[in-house]
Amino acid sequence: MSNRIDSHQHFWKFDPVRDSWIDETMAVIQRDFLPEDLQPLLKENQFEGCVAVQASQSEEETHFLIDLASKNDFIKGIVGWVDLRNANIEERLRHFSAYKKVKGFRHVVQGEADDFMFGAAFRNGIKALKEFDFTYDILIFHRQLPAAISLVNDFPEQKFVIDHIAKPDIKSGDIDSWKKNIEEIAKYDNVWCKISGMVTEADWKNWKPADLKPYLDVIFANFSADKLMYGSDWPVLNVASDYNEVVKTLEDYISKYSVEDQNKIWFENANLFYNLID
Known part of the structure; x- marks a missing residue:
């Protein structure tokens, strides 16, 4: 079996104020999750490494991930946070470009107004990423896909990846408007998609692989094996599943x-997109 990369997971030292999004319904993840918790799961499922993605919006978070990556070789890349709307964005990106494992950035746009990605300051930040060869992870709800389509259209040289297949409402089975927008955004050569975060958009207690299949069918039909990469979204996945079950679900599919094609999805696409392995 080829090596694998988990292209999307998180670490945190749980802070109830900062991490208020982890509410009582997610009590199972109201604790610390650190590299020593993830490494055995990666090993068990033949993963060579992972990409650690920001979970809170501060430069401290980015430096926290840099510190973990410096001590844990299996953390192959970091998607950090920087204030893309900051007037001195180039200076901040130059600062982070000194750290080899920082591959790109993300903003929690799902928590912002639906027109957030049209903002001039945000777009100025997106424009600045290219000079430093940084990627951008698009974290949105499916209703924000039209704004994302405008963004990727306006920055054809910038590499984008959609997190969590843009969070369709799998629990309700609603698929039509999400599908139409996925068909549109997948036409852009600069856009990839992560097969991640699906179980937490499904019915946490009662989901089954058949609930995910129509959504997987859409992303595979549109992005193909050349543009898709696996991400666990650990430890968030623990509210609805466990690491092994999420891996097994995709293995079966x-x-x-x-x-x-399987190697592309498990390894090569993440490596290409984030430039992980020297």
Whole structure:
């Protein structure tokens, strides 16, 4: 079996104020999650490494991930946070470009107004990423896809990846408007998509692989194996599943694909997108 990369997971030292999004319904993840918690799960599922993605919006968070990555070789890349709307964004990006494992940035746009990605200051920040060869992770709810389409259209040289397949409402089975927008955004050569975060958009207690299949069918039909990468969204996935079950669900779904295509999804696409392995 080829090596694998988990292209999307998080670490945190739980802080109830900062991490207020982790409410009582998510009590199972109201604790610390650190590299020593993840490493055995990666090993068990043949993962060579992972990409650590920001969970809170501060430069302290980015430096926290840099520190963890400096001590844990299996953390192959970091998607940090920086204030893209800051007037001195170039200076901040130059600062972070000194850290080899920082590959890109993300903003929690799902928590912002639906027109957030049209903001001039935000777009100025997106424009600045290219000079430093940084990627951008798009974290949105499916209703924000039209704004994301405008963004990727206006920055054709910038590499984007959609997190959590843009969070369709899997629990209700609603698919139509999400599908139409996925068909549109997938046409752009500069856009990839992470197969991640699906179980937490489904019915946490009662989901089954068949609930995910229509959504997987759409992203595979539109992005193909060349533009998709696996991400666990650990430890958030623990509210609805566990690491092994999420891996197994995708293994079963892609078992009909060629070994080459499976390798792209598990390893090569994340490596290419984030430039992980020297």
